[in-house]
Amino acid sequence: MADHACREPRVTAIIVVFNGERYLREAIDSVVGQSFTDWELLVVDDGSTDRSSVIVRDYAQRLPGKVRLLSHPDKGNHGISASRNRGLAEARGAYVAFLDADDTWLPEKLSEQVCIMESDPALGLIYGRTLIWHSWAKLAGRADYYYPLGVEPNARYDPPVLLELLLQNQAQTPTTCNALMRSSLLATLGGFENSFRLMFEDQTFFAKALAFAPVYVSGQTWARYRQHVESCSAASARVGADEAARITFLRWLNGVMADQGASFRIRSAIWKVLARETWKTSKRSIVRRLQR
Structure with missing residues (x-):
């Protein structure tokens, strides 16, 4: 316990949850089950009224110094951008990776991404393919698929090539559940824009990163992006x-x-x-x- 509490981890994983008890354990388990073990997990409760905080406390008790529960000072709901920034304020890792409470990582995500990042100190960000995940539901009625990366995989791209492609919708966005970024880049560019509470909140950071930092795009699949009617993107599309x-x-x-x-x-x-x-x-x- 003392060793974990005192030593800075290599990676800080951040999950934001708002009334996400249905999928939260699966998300946390995908972090705990990483082959790369030098991580801390910060779960930011954005004013949940369900059992989300109870679930996180259970992990924190079983994994002291590895898993921590955070909230806003007023315990209220401030939106996903402000909650990600709340996690960033407590992050100790040289690298930061985000995971939404309804998505999951594949077991080799951190191991493979850290290896690539450490092979090229100039890289600010790395991302790969994200599985658009319907098959988690037995009666989904739709097959899983991938968005095209829009560029050749397994290569480094200097700015602003990826930003220009992203603006034209010709490249997959570096989804938050997929990317790994240097803490120093977040500190330089700032985190997420608090006024973006739902849609495009992720791109308020990624657009800045693609404009100014070298990025590695991999052909590997590192995350599963769960599709369901309760998600923010589904709600936005409906209206x-x-x-x-x-x-x-x-x-x-x-x-x-x-x-x-x-x-x-x-x-x-x-x-x-x-x-x-x-x-x-x-x-x-x-x-x-x-x-x-």
């Missing part, structure tokens, strides 16, 4: 909020890139996509009004 959320994100990103002195190439790419998306949304809005 048709994705387009507006994307425009909000692009406007935010344009301002951030200006503040951080991004190149004209990066800012020009954002302007073009923002103009196109705004025009498309306006056109659809006009058509809907005419059809009433």
Whole structure:
């Protein structure tokens, strides 16, 4: 116990949970079951009213110094971005990896990712393939699949190549359940944007990372992204909020890139996509009004 408490771990894993008791044990078990054992797990309870905190305390008692339960000072619900930042404030590892409370890691994720990161000290981030996971439910009715990476796998990419592809929806985003990043990069660029409580919250960090840091893209599968009707992405799609959320994100990103002195190439790419998306949304809005 004392050794774990005093020695800094190589990796800090962070799970944010809000009323996620249904899947939480499976997520935590996928961290505990990693072949790479030099980690700490911080679970941030974002104001849950179910048994999520009870579940985490059980792991913390069994794995003292390895698993810790965190919350906001007021014990309230502040959204996933603020909760990830809450975990980052307590993180001690040289690397940070996130996992949503309804997703899981494959057993070799940390071992393989840390090995690649340590072979190239300039890398800020690494990600691979994420399984879009329907088969967890016996009656899912849909097969598992992968989004195309959009680039050749098992290669390093210098900025801003991946950001430009991501803006054009031509590359898979570095999903939070998949990526491993250096703590120093998070400290340099800042974490997540608290005002993004649901959609595009992950891209508020990843877009900055792809704009300024070398990134390794692997062909390996390291995470399973559970598909279910209760997820944030499913809820957003049901109410048709994705387009507006994307425009909000692009406007935010344009301002951030200006503040951080991004190149004209990066800012020009954002302007073009923002103009196109705004025009498309306006056109659809006009058509809907005419059809009433």
